[in-house]
Amino acid sequence: MSETAPVPGKIPATPPGRSHDVSREWFRRAVGVTPGGVNSPVRAFSAVGGEPFFVARGEGARIWDVDGNEYLDYVLSWGPLILGHAHPALVDAVRDAALRGTSYGAPTPAEVELAEAVRDFFPSMERLRFVNSGTEATMSAVRLARGFTGRPLILKFEGCYHGHGDSFLVKAGSGVATLGLPNSPGVPEELSKLTLTAPFNDAEAVAEAFRSHPGRIAAVILEPVVGNAGFLAPADGFLAELRRITEEDGALLVFDEVMTGFRVAPGGAQERFGVRPDLTTLGKVIGGGLPVGAYGGRRDVMEQVAPAGPVYQAGTLSGNPLAMAAGLAQLRLLRDRDLYGELERRTARLVRGLLANAEEAGVPATGGHYGSMWGTFFAEGPVRDFAEAKRSDVALFRRYFHECLARGVFFAPSAFEAGFLSTAHTETDVEETIGRAREALLAALA
Ligand SMILES: *Cc1c(COP(=O)(O)O)cnc(C)c1O
Numbered sequence: 134m135s136e137t138a139p140v141p142g143k144i145p146a147t148p149p150g151r152s153h154d155v156s157r158e159w160f161r162r163a164v165g166v167t168p169g170g171v172n173s174p175v176r177a178f179s180a181v182g183g184e185p186f187f188v189a190r191g192e193g194a195r196i197w198d199v200d201g202n203e204y205l206d207y208v209l210s211w212g213p214l215i216l217g218h219a220h221p222a223l224v225d226a227v228r229d230a231a232l233r234g235t236s237y238g239a240p241t242p243a244e245v246e247l248a249e250a251v252r253d254f255f256p257s258m259e260r261l262r263f264v265n266s267g268t269e270a271t272m273s274a275v276r277l278a279r280g281f282t283g284r285p286l287i288l289k290f291e292g293c294y295h296g297h298g299d300s301f302l303v304k305a306g307s308g309v310a311t312l313g314l315p316n317s318p319g320v321p322e323e324l325s326k327l328t329l330t331a332p333f334n335d336a337e338a339v340a341e342a343f344r345s346h347p348g349r350i351a352a353v354i355l356e357p358v359v360g361n362a363g364f365l366a367p368a369d370g371f372l373a374e375l376r377r378i379t380e381e382d383g384a385l386l387v388f389d390e391v392m393t394g395f396r397v398a399p400g401g402a403q404e405r406f407g408v409r410p411d412l413t414t415l416g417k418v419i420g421g422g423l424p425v426g427a428y429g430g431r432r433d434v435m436e437q438v439a440p441a442g443p444v445y446q447a448g449t450l451s452g453n454p455l456a457m458a459a460g461l462a463q464l465r466l467l468r469d470r471d472l473y474g475e476l477e478r479r480t481a482r483l484v485r486g487l488l489a490n491a492e493e494a495g496v497p498a499t500g501g502h503y504g505s506m507w508g509t510f511f512a513e514g515p516v517r518d519f520a521e522a523k524r525s526d527v528a529l530f531r532r533y534f535h536e537c538l539a540r541g542v543f544f545a546p547s548a549f550e551a552g553f554l555s556t557a558h559t560e561t562d563v564e565e566t567i568g569r570a571r572e573a574l575l576a577a578l579a
Pocket residue numbers: 265266267268269271294295296297356360361389390391392393416417426
C-alpha cells in the first residue's frame with residue numbers, strides 16, 4: 134500500500150487512497166433530514182470521528198459502498214447476519230413471503246414454526262412472544278418480571294446494553310448498589326432510581342444489592358457474555374452465582390441474549406455455560422436481518438402476558454410474515470452443528486492473528502471470543518469489566534479503525550463493541566484481514 138501516513142492522533146476525514154465523494158454527498162443530505170444523519174447513533178462513526186460510508190449492497194462477507202469501495206464486513210448489521218449478506222435461502226424466503234402479502238395483523242403458521250424452532254434452540258423458553266426489536270424484548274421482559282414478582286427494582290450491570298428503554302439508560306453511581314442516575318436527558322429520576330447497577334463479574338456487589346433491598350428486586354438482567362462494552366467474558370462461576378442469588382431471593386434472572394443468542398453457541402450463553410435463566414430476550418440473529426425480537430421463558434411467568442394474563446404487551450407488526458420467513462430460513466440452516474465448529478475455529482484464528490499483530494508491533498492487547506462473537510482491546514489484559522475496558526487505548530483504536538477501513542476491513546466503529554464472523558467469511562478472507570489489519574496497525578502507530 135502506498136498511502137501517505139496520517140498525522141499521528143489526527144483522523145483522516147477520508148481514508149487515504151479511496152474516494153468517498155458519493156457517501157459524503159449522501160451524508161450531507163442525511164444530516165439535513167435526520168438527527169446526525171443516521172437512524173442509530175453508532176452508525177455516524179461518532180465514537181471514531183470522520184464520516185460514515187453509505188452502503189450500496191452486500192453479498193456474503195462483503196459490502197460495497199456507494200463509491201464502489203469494497204469492505205470485508207465484521208459488523209454484519211451488528212450481529213444478525215451469521216450467514217453473511219444476502220444469503221440465497223433468506224432472500225428466497227423473504228421474496229416468497231412478500232408475494233403472499235407483507236402483513237395481516239392476524240396469526241400465521243410461520244409465527245408458530247419460528248417459535249417452535251426458537252424453543253428447540255432455547256429449551257428454557259417454554260413460551261415466547263415475538264416483538265420487533267431487542268429493545269422491545271428487554272422492555273417487555275422487565276415489565277413482565279415486575280408484574281410477575283410485584284417488585285419495583287431491577288439490577289443491571291455497568292456497560293451492559295439492553296436497548297434504549299428508559300429503565301436501561303442508567304449507569305452506575307458511586308459504587309455498588311448505588312441508586313442510578315439518568316445518563317440520558319428525558320429519563321425521569323423517579324424511574325432511573327428503580328434501576329440498580331453493579332460492575333460486571335462482581336457477584337459480591339450483586340449479593341450486597343440484594344442484602345440492601347431484600348424482596349424488592351424483580352429481576353437481574355445481563356448480557357451473559359458482554360458485547361456492548363467491547364467483548365467481556367463472564368468469570369468462572371459468575372453466571373451460576375447470579376442464578377443462586379436470584380433464586381434465593383425470589384427475583385427473576387433474565388439473560389439478554391439479543392447478541393449472544395445463536396452466536397456464542399446455538400443455544401446461546403445459557404447452553405454454553407449451563408445456566409438456565411427464568412427469562413431470555415432475543416433479537417438480531419432470529420430475524421436474519423429483518424426486525425425481530427423475542428422474549429420468553431418459564432411457562433408460569435410467560436402465562437402472565439396478555440391475553441393469557443394481565444401484563445400488557447402488543448404490536449401491530451409483531452410476528453411479521455417477512456421477518457418470520459427470514460428468521461425461519463436462517464434458524465433452519467443453523468441446525469447444522471458442524472457449521473458452529475468451523476465458525477468458532479475461524480473466529481479464534483482471527484483473534485489470534487489480530488493479537489499477534491499487536492504483539493509484533495509492541496502494543497499491549499488482549500481479546501477473546503465465544504463462537505463467532507469476538508473482541509479485542511488495546512490494553513494489558515485481562516479486561517473484566519467496563520471500568521477496565523475504558524482504560525484501553527481508545528485513541529489508538531480510532532486511528533486503527535480508520536486505517537483498517539482504508540484497507541477494506543470494516544470493524545465496528547467503536548472500541549466498545551464486539552465483532553462478528555459469518556459462515557461466508559472464508560479462511561482466505563480471515564488471513565487477508567489479519568494481513569491488512571497488521572499494516573493498518575503499523576500505520577496507526579506511525
Ligand atoms: C442490540 C442489543 C439490544 C437492542 O436490540 P435492538 O434490536 O437494537 O433494539 C439489546 N440487548 C443487547 C444485548 C443487544 O446487543
